[in-house]
Amino acid sequence: MLTLRKKNLNYKKIFLFIILIGTFLYMTFLDYDNIKLLIHNPNKEIQEVKKIIIKLFFSILGKLVIFFIILSIYMHFQRSLKIKRLQKRLSLWSKLSYYIDKIGEEVFNELTIGIIVINTTNNTIEWINTYANKIFNNPDINTSLNLINKQMAELLNTQDKEKQIVLNIGNKFFDCLYKKEFNVFYLFDVTQREKIQILYHQATPALIFLSFDNLENSLKNLDFSEQSQIKVEYLSAISDFFEIYESYLKQLSDDKFLLLLKREQLENMILEKFSILKNIRNISEKYKLNITLSMGIACYNLPFNQLAYYSQSALELAQKRGGDQVVVNIENQKIQYFGATKASLNTNSKIISRVNSEIIKDLIQKHHNCFFMSHKNPDLDAFGSMIAIYKIASSLNNNQDHYIIMDINLMEKNFQNIYEILNQENPNLFKNIIDVQKANKMINKNSLIIIVDNQHLEILDNKELLTLTDNVIIIDHHRSSEKIISNKFAYIDASASSTVEMIMELIFFLNHPVYISPLEATIMYGGMIIDTNYFTSRTSERTLEVASRLINMGAESQKIKLWLRQSYDQILEMNQLLSRMEIYMKKFAIITSNKPIDDRSFLAKVAENSLNVQNIEAAFVIGELSSTHQIGISARSCNDNINVQIVMEQMNGGGHINSAAAQITNANINDVVLELKTILKNEYQEGNENMKIILLEDLADKGKKEEIIQVNAGFGNYLIRTQKALLANPQNIEKLKQNKKIQEEKEQQKILLMTKLKEEIEDKSITIQIQIGPNGEMHGKITPKHIIDELYKSHNILLDKPKIILDNEINSLGIYKANIILKDNIIANLTINVKAKKS
Known part of the structure; x- marks a missing residue:
């Protein structure tokens, strides 16, 4: 638009210039005769020439004067038009400026936008509008911003031109925008948006699978009645715990359950750190059972079939890690682990080892050659388990070459002498120990890589080798995590003392001869000694059984002691x-x-x-x-x-x-x-995490109504928020005492009243008439309601839903005794005379 106006202005100037030149030439043309006379008659007398020149001069001068007068009039006219336009525009701007001032004043003071200008020399408030004053309760000018809001004060240190955060002030939320160039804060009320987000966040579905660890094996030696009693106790503990969180619990089998709840309740469980695990352990300790609880939790805004898949994966991870724990998988969060305060359960299942040995045997026989690797800086368990699985592969495929991938330079120095001894005593095995560079040239897509004593990519000896083949097996005794290496098959047993123990069990179930030399057995035995700290930790019957087999194969503990000596x-x-x-x-x-x-x-x-x-x-x-x-x-x-x-x-x-x-x-x-x-x-840390509360209702495994108990702070705050408890501060405790005193007084009054009522009832009797048949049989039945109604009708004594117990069933005419329970330990005896109704 601006370019177009400039072009129009240039055209006007050119047009005006042409008109002026044309006018000047026309006026000059009027003196053409005098000029012609002067040019064509040069011989005229000087006097006459002078006259012509003078005449011509004044003529041209006059024309120039007229020309400039016309030009001046035109310029004046143009200037007048421009002044009028400017005056009109100035008037418009004045009006517009007035309205803008009014709008600006309304924005600053009336609209719900908080504005604070900061003096950056001392980080104090220089100016604040009305709405911001309301937000921060009328702070004084020159007040330090740090005293008003620390989050805003931190924004002053930003290097960005603009930065925005969300502030929670009181019960409201604000978008806080800081413009560094102008040292100004803008605050916009976004409470509704944030509350919707919070509601959306809290309503995210959570699906939980629960499973008892080792339930069947632990109960199989008990009789049916004992099993039923113990199962009921476990089920009651689970039901009582999850009832607090307003969840839906469904039993899928004897040892597996499904739980549905919202994220808000899940976060309260996390704050309480899943005390249900401890409750289950307490029951197990009471009956001396090896039963724990594992839970897999998934919380995503996804269809329930996908949610169930994530939850099942989390449960499997909890069980692979040894059970007695909760694995929590929440959308956009790192996986969290809770529990696992006890060592992994030793299920001692021979079936699992037998099945896994068959699977691994089939996989080894399917592939031409196998490569065995472990973690960086391999220890004796890693080295021993690589030798053990190498011996299995060599026995199953003795016409193929198999290799242990290990760099001697990265081996722990204490064990390098073992490597040298192996070179001397077992050169056939030694020549098949290769480094990563050689392995990189030898592995192809048909090769099988078996990783032992490790399942994490970050500490793998060389992760690039895994790109050469998809055929990967993992055998490890460490607890699993979500970062497990991608594999075709994984045998992970967190209850095993070492990977050597696991592989030696596989050898036992292979039904195939595997020869292990005394030196190899000693290396494997050394791995078990180190991982169990000389059989003082993580040592089970299985561990000692494998150790015994290795000793029978020639393992020498004295050699290991020499190897492990320190300088x-x-x-x-x-x-x-x-x-x-x-x-x-x-x-x-x-x-x-x-x-x-x-x-x-x-x-x-x-x-x-x-x-x-x-x-x-x-x-x-x-x-x-x-x-x-x-x-x-x-x-x-x-x-x-x-x-x-x-x-x-x-x-x-x-x-x-x-x-x-x-x-x-x-x-x-x-x-x-x-x-x-x-x-x-x-x-x-203890102490700060706990708090005392007053229960407002009975809570299973926690306490009775009006009881003061100590709980985890997160769980306590949850009970207070849901109005199931009060903070046990001096005021509430005093109020509780007063309420108890009032209740005790009411109770005493009630006891006196019931005692008096008992005496009154026992002084009286009632008669109930009933229809009798021709053979003396009763038509109808006398119910407690008949007794209460007759007592009110006969003696004006009205009882509110009392419990009535008859000494004998009323099935004929006669006199009967009824016990009316008015209150605990206050029972009135009433005489009832049953007569035939007159026709």
């Missing part, structure tokens, strides 16, 4: 680290090393030794690993009260309930220690 420098360094122990929360030992650690197992040894200190329940040893420059943590606990696996999983690690570890990239030791302390505080 003089290591012992000195260990003692130095132990002297720097920090005792946290009176039961956790935290030790940090200021030197790089060459041997990862050294951290574990320091942690094990730390548990020898009195009152230490768990130890965490932290140091930088020189081989990877990661921060390594080794965690150990001496009892099932502290689950170090749960702690390490929150730091992207894993392991067992009593033995776990983590490796953290791009971090320093101080930050790792701080994160560890935060996790320990959240998981195990």
Whole structure:
């Protein structure tokens, strides 16, 4: 539009210029005769020439004057028009400015938009409009923004030109937009939007599968009546617990249940940390049973068939991790784990081992060659289990070559001498131990990779090898997580002491000869010794049975003891680290090393030794690993009260309930220690997490109405919000005492009244007439209602739904005695005379 106006202006100027030139030429043409006379008669006298020139000069001058007068008139006219246009526009702008001022004033002061201007030199309020004043309860000018709202004060440090957050002030929500260029905050009321989002969030469906662990095996030796009694107790505990959360519970089988509820109730369960697990454990301990509860939870805004799939996957994960826990899978959140305070259940099922041995046997026989690998920095259990599965494959396919993938340079230094001994005593096996580079050239799509003692991609010896084939088997004794490597088959048993134990059980059920040399048996036995800490933890009947077989094969514990000896420098360094122990929360030992650690197992040894200190329940040893420059943590606990696996999983690690570890990239030791302390505080701090409440109704396994109990703070707040409890503060406790006193007085009055009523009833009798047949039989039946009605009719005594017990059934005419229970321990005896009704 602006370009078009400029073009029109240029055309006008050109047109005006042409008219002026034309006018000037026309006026000049009028003097043509004089000019012609002057040019064509040059011989005229000078006097006459002068006259012509003078005449011509004044003529042209006059024309020029007239020309400029006309031009001036035109320019004046144009200027007048422009002034009028400008005056008109100025008038319009004045009116518009007035309206804009009015609108601006209304926006600033009347509309629901809060505006705050900040003085950035001292971060105080410079100007605030009416609506913002209402939001923040009329703060004074020059008040520090930090005193008004800390979230807004933090926005002042942003580097962005604009930044927006949502504020929750009182019972309202506001979009808060900060414009750094103008140092101004805008607040828009979005309460309705946020409340709709909250309602949508709270109404998201959650589907839960519950399953009793080891129910059938634990009850099979009991008689039917005992089984029924125990099952009823378990079912009652589950029913009572979930009734609080307004959920729908459906039993699918003896040991499996379906639960439906909303996300709001699920979040309350999470706050309470699923105390149902403890309730079930208490019942099991009461009857000395090995039964626990596992739960898989999925909370997504999805169709129920997909929700059920996620929930079933979560339940399977809970069971793979050893049971006695809850796996919670909520949309857009990291999977959460609760429970697992006890060691994994040992089901001791020979059937499972037999079935798995057949599956693994079939898979090995289908493929031309097999490759065996484990985790980075393999320990004796990893090395021993790779040798064990290698021996199985070699026995089943002895015409094929199979390989163990392991880099000697990455092996823990204490075990490198074992590698050299193997080279001397078993060269045939030694030549089939290859590094990653060789394996990369040999593996094809038909090859089978068997991963032992590991199921996580992050710590796999080399994850690129998995891209060469889809044929992957996992055999591991660590608890599962959602990050398990993609596989064709996984055999995971968290109750096993070691992977060696699992593979040795497979060998037992193969029904195929597998020769294991004494040196190989010793290496495997060493793996079991390390993972069980000399058979002091995670040791079951299965463990000792496998250990016995290995000893029969020639395993020598004396050799293992020599292999595991530490150098003089290591012992000195260990003692130095132990002297720097920090005792946290009176039961956790935290030790940090200021030197790089060459041997990862050294951290574990320091942690094990730390548990020898009195009152230490768990130890965490932290140091930088020189081989990877990661921060390594080794965690150990001496009892099932502290689950170090749960702690390490929150730091992207894993392991067992009593033995776990983590490796953290791009971090320093101080930050790792701080994160560890935060996790320990959240998981195990007592006192601040509990609160006392007054129950407003009976709650199963918690207490009776008006009883004061102590519960988890999250659960307590939930009961208060749902009006099932009151906070047990001095005011409410005093009010409770007064109410109890009033109730006791009312109770005494009621007892006196009922006692008096009893005396009054026992002084009287009633007569009930009934129709009798020709043979003396009664027509009809005398009910408690007949007795109450007759008592009121005869003696004006009205009873409100009393319980009446007859000494004998009234089936004929005669005198009967009825017991009327007026109150506990107050029973009135009433005489009833049954007569025939007169015709």
